[in-house]
Amino acid sequence: MAFEITDEFLEKLVAFIYEKNDTDIKLLFEEVHFADIAEVLDEVNFDEAIYIIKLLDSEKTSEILTELDEDTREKILENLSAKEIANEVGEMDSDDAADIIGELSEERQERVISALKDDELAADIKELLSYEDNSAGSLMAKELVKVYETWTVANCMKRIRGQAKEVTRVHSIYVVDKDDKLVGRLSLKDLIIAKSEQKISDISKSKVDSVNVNEEDEEVAKIMSKYDLEAIPVVDDNNVLLGRITIDDILDVLKEEADKDYQMAAGLTQDVDSDDSIFELTKARLPWLFLGLIGGVGAFIIMEGFQSVFSTYASLFFFTPLIAAMAGNVGVQSSAIIVQGLANDDVKGSINSRLFKEMLLAALNGVILALFLFFFVWIYEGKIDLALAISVSLVVVIIIAGLIGTFVPLFLNKRGIDPAIATGPFITTSNDIFGILIYFMIAKLILGI
Numbered sequence: 508m509a510f511e512i513t514d515e516f517l518e519k520l521v522a523f524i525y526e527k528n529d530t531d532i533k534l535l536f537e538e539v540h541f542a543d544i545a546e547v548l549d550e551v552n553f554d555e556a557i558y559i560i561k562l563l564d565s566e567k568t569s570e571i572l573t574e575l576d577e578d579t580r581e582k583i584l585e586n587l588s589a590k591e592i593a594n595e596v597g598e599m600d601s602d603d604a605a606d607i608i609g610e611l612s613e614e615r616q617e618r619v620i621s622a623l624k625d626d627e628l629a630a631d632i633k634e635l636l637s638y639e640d641n642s643a644g645s646l647m648a649k650e651l652v653k654v655y656e657t658w659t660v661a662n663c664m665k666r667i668r669g670q671a672k673e674v675t676r677v678h679s680i681y682v683v684d685k686d687d688k689l690v691g692r693l694s695l696k697d698l699i700i701a702k703s704e705q706k707i708s709d710i711s712k713s714k715v716d717s718v719n720v721n722e723e724d725e726e727v728a729k730i731m732s733k734y735d736l737e738a739i740p741v742v743d744d745n746n747v748l749l750g751r752i753t754i755d756d757i758l759d760v761l762k763e764e765a766d767k768d769y770q771m772a773a774g775l776t777q778d779v780d781s782d783d784s785i786f787e788l789t790k791a792r793l794p795w796l797f798l799g800l801i802g803g804v805g806a807f808i809i810m811e812g813f814q815s816v817f818s819t820y821a822s823l824f825f826f827t828p829l830i831a832a833m834a835g836n837v838g839v840q841s842s843a844i845i846v847q848g849l850a851n852d853d854v855k856g857s858i859n860s861r862l863f864k865e866m867l868l869a870a871l872n873g874v875i876l877a878l879f880l881f882f883f884v885w886i887y888e889g890k891i892d893l894a895l896a897i898s899v900s901l902v903v904v905i906i907i908a909g910l911i912g913t914f915v916p917l918f919l920n921k922r923g924i925d926p927a928i929a930t931g932p933f934i935t936t937s938n939d940i941f942g943i944l945i946y947f948m949i950a951k952l953i954l955g956i
Contacts, residue, residue: 601628644720
């Protein structure tokens with residue numbers, strides 16, 4: 508049964524804290540998963556969270572720190588000494604330790620690394636911190652199980668027992684040559700059923716997927732997703748084995764990317780949380796809101812230029828929101844499909860073929876919707892020429908909006924710009940303006956004004 512944070516649990520916990528009843532606090536958390544404890548720390552006040560972190564064993568709190576909300580973790584780390592942080596990260600895998608230490612100032616990073624008792628872990632953390640953010644190197648863990656191709660199975664079994672102690676989960680055993688270059692992989696099953704005198708080179712598989720240490724994290728995510736990998740080895744330019752990336756790290760990358768794309772689609776220019784300051788939230792929202800304002804001014808100027816149309820056919824004015832809304836919706840739908848396809852690497856073929864397909868799709872949808880609108884306007888207004896003008900305008904507007912929604916993300920992607928921009932206010936505003944302009948131009952042409 509999943510753990511639930513109840514009011515009764517929190518009341519009991521807070522009472523134990525203020526009574527300094529450490530034994531009962533430890534018993535309270537004894538069977539609770541570290542991810543659930545992290546949620547508890549987000550619920551209690553800061554002083555209570557610090558008390559719990561300092562009370563529990565580092566073996567448990569090290570896991571808790573990796574699960575905490577970034578803001579909460581930052582505040583907790585500020586109130587821990589370099590030695591206390593070193594004790595925490597000393598229980599972590601190298602990649603998690605590097606992530607935690609990377610959130611500190613450079614001065615505190617040096618002090619924490621100097622306080623580490625494990626010199627090998629300290630060296631690994633320094634190496635991981637040296638890689639560019641959002642690269643395979645910054646994601647990888649140094650802990651892995653590797654064997655040399657010249658070893659026998661019997662010798663290999665002895666050697667890997669020591670290595671496996673440092674690895675949380677053994678997904679694969681990596682085979683290297685005398686220069687530590689990756690030459691293959693080996694499953695535990697293959698190793699167990701092999702004869703003791705056999706050499707590793709005879710039972711290992713030479714085909715092994717790997718990524719370069721400088722590869723972007725999004726590309727790593729695509730490779731692991733495509734081949735359903737739980738872990739992937741990381742190599743340098745000379746194919747020397749450096750570490751491995753596991754699926755839990757990739758899930759974090761995918762979540763961060765999804766959050767970023769969602770915020771961009773909603774019109775936020777930077778990563779923000781609801782708890783951020785009003786100033787930070789304003790900086791994130793204002794640019795796109797200003798774009799929407801410019802779009803509204805543009806629409807006003809266009810409509811002002813068609814005053815003669817309104818004076819003759821006033822009903823055209825009341826259908827303007829409908830045309831603008833349809834243009835925006837179709838554009839967002841088209842761009843969202845393309846952006847999703849680009850993210851999943853499913854968009855194939857040339858831009859022209861994509862545009863042609865979208866034009867046919869938009870034309871079909873437009874004609875179906877326009878037929879309904881034609882009969883509605885004809886019956887309601889009693890003017891067939893007005894119904895024809897509005898309906899034809901709707902078809903053209905939908906086609907143009909679909910083409911813009913398809914072309915813009917493809918164009919941005921070709922230029923190395925995140926195409927998620929095209930699913931937000933940018934595409935909506937541009938389609939609103941084009942939609943209104945096309946609407947009045949076609950109406951003026953058909954109605955002969």
